[in-house]
Amino acid sequence: MKVLAAYNIKGGVGKTSAAVNLAWLAAASGARTLICDLDPQGAATWCFRVRMKVRGGGRKLVRGKRALARYVRETDYEGLDLLPADFSYRHLDLLLDSPKYVRRLTRRIRELGAGYDYVFLDCAPSISLASEAVFTVADALVVPTIPTTLSRRTLRQLARHLRREASAVRVLPFYSMVDRRRTLHRRICEAPEEMPCPMLATEIPYSSAVEQMSARREPLCAFRRTSEAARAYAALWDELVRRLEQTRPGPS
Amino acid sequence: MYHRYLLDAPQTAAGILSRLAERFPTRREHGRAAARTYLDTFDWRLYRAAGTVLSDAEDGSCHVRWDALDGRRRHRAALPSPPDFARDLPPGGFRDELQAVTGIRRLLPVVRIDRRSERISVVDGRDKAVVRLSLDQGTAAGSTRLRRRLPTVLRLARMTGYERAYRGVRRFVEEDLGLAPGPETELDLALAAVGRRPGDYTGKLELRLEPDARTDRAVKRILAALWEMMQANEAGLRADLDPEFLHDFRVAVRRTRSCLGQVRDVFDEAVTRRFAGEFAWLGRLTGPPRDLDVHLLGLRGHQAGLPASVRGALAPLAEHLKSRREAAHARQLSGLDSARYRRLQREWRRLLETDADGGGANAARPVRELAGERIARAFARVRKRGRGLSAETPAEAVHELRIACKKLRYLLEFFRSLFAAARVNAFIRSLKRLQDDLGDFNDLEVQQGELQDTARDLLAAGGADATTLLAAGRLIDRLESRQAAARRRLADEVGRFATARTAAELDRLLASRPEAPDPARGSR
Numbered sequence A: 001m002k003v004l005a006a007y008n009i010k011g012g013v014g015k016t017s018a019a020v021n022l023a024w025l026a027a028a029s030g031a032r033t034l035i036c037d038l039d040p041q042g043a044a045t046w047c048f049r050v051r052m053k054v055r056g057g058g059r060k061l062v063r064g065k066r067a068l069a070r071y072v073r074e075t076d077y078e079g080l081d082l083l084p085a086d087f088s089y090r091h092l093d094l095l096l097d098s099p100k101y102v103r104r105l106t107r108r109i110r111e112l113g114a115g116y117d118y119v120f121l122d123c124a125p126s127i128s129l130a131s132e133a134v135f136t137v138a139d140a141l142v143v144p145t146i147p148t149t150l151s152r153r154t155l156r157q158l159a160r161h162l163r164r165e166a167s168a169v170r171v172l173p174f175y176s177m178v179d180r181r182r183t184l185h186r187r188i189c190e191a192p193e194e195m196p197c198p199m200l201a202t203e204i205p206y207s208s209a210v211e212q213m214s215a216r217r218e219p220l221c222a223f224r225r226t227s228e229a230a231r232a233y234a235a236l237w238d239e240l241v242r243r244l245e246q247t248r249p250g251p252s
Numbered sequence B: 001m002y003h004r005y006l007l008d009a010p011q012t013a014a015g016i017l018s019r020l021a022e023r024f025p026t027r028r029e030h031g032r033a034a035a036r037t038y039l040d041t042f043d044w045r046l047y048r049a050a051g052t053v054l055s056d057a058e059d060g061s062c063h064v065r066w067d068a069l070d071g072r073r074r075h076r077a078a079l080p081s082p083p084d085f086a087r088d089l090p091p092g093g094f095r096d097e098l099q100a101v102t103g104i105r106r107l108l109p110v111v112r113i114d115r116r117s118e119r120i121s122v123v124d125g126r127d128k129a130v131v132r133l134s135l136d137q138g139t140a141a142g143s144t145r146l147r148r149r150l151p152t153v154l155r156l157a158r159m160t161g162y163e164r165a166y167r168g169v170r171r172f173v174e175e176d177l178g179l180a181p182g183p184e185t186e187l188d189l190a191l192a193a194v195g196r197r198p199g200d201y202t203g204k205l206e207l208r209l210e211p212d213a214r215t216d217r218a219v220k221r222i223l224a225a226l227w228e229m230m231q232a233n234e235a236g237l238r239a240d241l242d243p244e245f246l247h248d249f250r251v252a253v254r255r256t257r258s259c260l261g262q263v264r265d266v267f268d269e270a271v272t273r274r275f276a277g278e279f280a281w282l283g284r285l286t287g288p289p290r291d292l293d294v295h296l297l298g299l300r301g302h303q304a305g306l307p308a309s310v311r312g313a314l315a316p317l318a319e320h321l322k323s324r325r326e327a328a329h330a331r332q333l334s335g336l337d338s339a340r341y342r343r344l345q346r347e348w349r350r351l352l353e354t355d356a357d358g359g360g361a362n363a364a365r366p367v368r369e370l371a372g373e374r375i376a377r378a379f380a381r382v383r384k385r386g387r388g389l390s391a392e393t394p395a396e397a398v399h400e401l402r403i404a405c406k407k408l409r410y411l412l413e414f415f416r417s418l419f420a421a422a423r424v425n426a427f428i429r430s431l432k433r434l435q436d437d438l439g440d441f442n443d444l445e446v447q448q449g450e451l452q453d454t455a456r457d458l459l460a461a462g463g464a465d466a467t468t469l470l471a472a473g474r475l476i477d478r479l480e481s482r483q484a485a486a487r488r489r490l491a492d493e494v495g496r497f498a499t500a501r502t503a504a505e506l507d508r509l510l511a512s513r514p515e516a517p518d519p520a521r522g523s524r
């Protein structure tokens, strides 16, 4: 099992779009895949047409005794399951008030993930107690980064925070919503060495096709597989798989 | 989880879909056409492990999946072509778990299906699928080109998290449409269509002998079952599909020789002597390639525990063994193509098929009586050979003990149906522990010798440099120390098995009667 979290301190950067499409691609390659929607806004849940409701809400998610598997819904795509979001997740930090509960949440996610090859976490923006759990349980943070000066700063904040916490999670940022016609985007994408951590080579272009996902309520890769953005997600997934393999301890 | 319903006529299919659509909100999905091949090893290891691996050829690529027989999904992978062995899969859980089930056995096509599926989903208010349905039509082909039509099947698939919707659709299908779910999986239907039975080969003797039957009749049945085993493995052995065909063939030959040698005076003495000689020849013929298989497999196993540099240095040894293996296989083939083998086949079959008196002094005695005598004797010999075995016992004596154990084991397997199954099984389990240690000891002995020979050959042929020879030396050292450890374990095991207590257990076994066959469990 590999746990990948689509994470950024900022909202509206393409986390959900990335999580949804990468999870779809993983499942399409034959991997048993789960996507957990941890954002109270439930954008991923919406995209898969699943009702946003976890009986018992955030309390059950964090403190419940019964396995999380009972909340899982099979999506319309073979091999892809979803743990839906609940509006009550906006109070998650109140429930995570002791380290004990943060540990319990990570354990519950790990137990749920045991039957899967890949688990994607679609996270709410901000650094919070819930994101501490994400940093612990995830093998890697996949960080969509819009090529702007401000995003560079947020990425630096994240890197610094993880260093301070001595977190072992890998940070794999990629350029998101790239508009090559804009000078600033171009300049930042062409100077990856100025970024606070190494960037993945694949960029996701700005594309109106991505925006259509929430109206159609399907992953882009499912309804327009050959679009430029869908192919970019496929390339991103290939790159991620390769990068995750590189950490394998020794040859198998 | 799913349910399957057999439909008697294709026109029912169209009607069913429209009635479903009247009752539930549905969505039409893309239809699917697939050329599907079910794979398993010759001895049905996957089926026995309650699973099935299949490969769907779809638009140029090949989707391989491993499902449990009840439809639960285990693994999938996309490959350029169907795998021949588990090791052809990409690294990961699928490969490792499959390897654990199929081992070194080749995945062979069991049945091929051409299938068209019409698919619809029952959806909820969000147009989200909550139950999947498909109507499958197709044909199946076994080992020949002949295609058989498969019954049309309506399949309901439950989706996790939507159990209630599934119950509703299922109730409608069963109560309103009046269909009854069938227990048969697609694989079952396809196998039935092409006339194959899952588990039709096991490599085990599964005979039910009558205790009062004449010994010659019973022995002929045992020999006939062994002969069938040889015949079943011959094609795979000739085509060299995997090492187990040759292995099972040889086991059947050895058991045949053991039966002729140990269950004495059943046939006319000249007949026994002649066939014993012929099967000994068959054993010699198939011996060299098997020894090389064992050596190659052993080398692969030992290499896994060595550092990469040493492993690389051993590669020339493996290559050399492989080429020797090829030559040995070719010699074996010409033996199997000889007039001598054909004559053996012809005459042996004739002997097994006649009802005539075997001609030996024991021919007419009740088989249970003779079986008891022979088993008791074989055990006495094991005890005698095992007595005083220690770390200093020469390898020859260990070898003799190994043979004695093997003979006892074969007798128990021939005649197991004459005694209480639980007792026989327990006794065999106990014997097997000792045999495993004897086998390890012997394999390590043989492998050291083979390694020395191979290294010497390679040196003489100018194909080995110093690193390879040093690596071989290192490996021999390791084998030697493992053999010493095996011998220490062996002494303990013999002390445990070759005792008066085991003898008493054997007496109870030989006095026991088989349980009446349980009618609920069928004839298998």
Ligand SMILES: Nc1ncnc2c1ncn2[C@@H]1O[C@H](COP(=O)(O)OP(=O)(O)O)[C@@H](O)[C@H]1O
Binding pocket: A010, A011, A012, A013, A014, A015, A016, A017, A018, A043, A176, A177, A178, A204, A205, A206, A207, A208, A210, A211, A212, A213, A214, A229
């Ligand atoms: N590559 C892209 N091109 C154009 N619009 C995008 C792209 N990625 C995301 N969007 C749009 O931006 C908005 C935020 O994206 P989303 O994936 O929900 O981000 P987050 O999860 O980080 O808040 C959505 O309306 C989405 O459709």
Ligand SMILES: [Mg+2]
Binding pocket: A015, A016, A017, A039, A043, A122, A123
């Ligand atoms: Mg989001």
